[in-house]
Amino acid sequence: MSVKSISKTPLLAAAMAVALSTAAVQQASAAEMEMEKCYGVAKAGHNDCQTANSSCAGTSKMDGQKDAFVAVPKGTCAKIAGGSTKSM
Helix, strand or coil: CCHHHCCCHHHHHHHHHHHHHHHHHHHHHHHHCCEEEEECCCCCCCCCCCCCCCCCCCCCCCCCCCCCEEEEECCCHHHCCCCECCCC
């Protein structure tokens, strides 16, 4: 059997299966990652939870609101300018 006569369909199917399984493993790893609250860095309307001045997620009134947080992978907040793991 020559190389020219081999169908490309099984090869393509195998490549797709590998790509999809890799994506699923990456999603599982992200879901298992430990997260922390990072205060003072959320953009207006993009906070993850209730604050003293807003009733629920997505309702912060201003950029960098000191009591609004976003969840980030543990250890990341310290690397973000203006970020704090404690509400100010």
